[in-house]
Amino acid sequence: MSCLAAALAALAAALAPAAAAAPGGERPSAADLEAQLVCPVCETTLDQSSSPAAERMKAFIRERIAAGDSEQEIKDKLVREFGPGVLARPPEGGFGLLAWLLPLAALAGGAAAVALLVRAWARARPREPAAPLDAEAERRVDEELARFEG
């Protein structure tokens, strides 16, 4: 019983800092957002860029976090300014869904094509049994082997 109480206390202690860090909902992290958003000038994620445009966007993110915006609100505001291309991960709906479905469709199509080709090649020609050696050839093989072993 005391073990169970100790385990519960340890769990509560482990969860306490997380609860304290997220009062009334999740506070977005600038680092997380910078990894999910693309600099429109250099077209890498913000955390990989130090261009003036990227630095300005990073400042905007910090400003909006301080103002209490959620992660989604910050992303929505940046999409309104720079378009959906600012999102490193395309939206999982509408036209953005194509970015998720096309690679899967291409992968499935490629796998099906490879499977069909492999099946067709495997069935193309049954392997013919090797022709038996004639007496002369058999004698020469035996001689060669005897010389090799001797």
Add this chain to the structure above:
Amino acid sequence: MRRQALLAAQGAAVGLVVLLLALLAWSLLRQEGGNLAQLAARGERPRAPDFTLERLDREGSLTLSDLRGRAVVLNFWASWCAPCKEEAPFLERMWREYRAKGLVVVGVDAKDFRRDARAFARRFGLTFPLVYDGPGDILPAYGVTGFPETFVLDREGRVVAAFAGAVNGEEERARLRRAVARALGA
């Protein structure tokens, strides 16, 4: 049956190659804008791609082709671009000097925050029309790869001259004035 499967697989492979070639062609066509500057440098006058963009200096939008009959200095800029800060007052002077002769300076702010662009315009006292292209959608059509870049269009909407980089030196400014004179005289 086996032959049909083989044909289907070959058809799919050929279709994939055709699709990739089409994507390549589309990508090259999108970058065709890079030719505008080259064609203008050779003395040709390629037609400037039309666009309709939201205005930053007032409500509504601006369509480039609505400016036919007037020469246009089309300047691509962003508030975070350092050379643009030096160039902006010169463009404002050009606008004031040639406005009555039929010139319009149009600033296209791209890959920027609207709020920053408006602050930039206030700081440099810009009074010419400003439009906003946050995602930079029209940049490929003009072959714009950096800021600032400037195009001078004649009264028919054709490119007379292109300037990659800031028009800040005396020589470049003189070249821009000559291009504007040609554009107005067309």
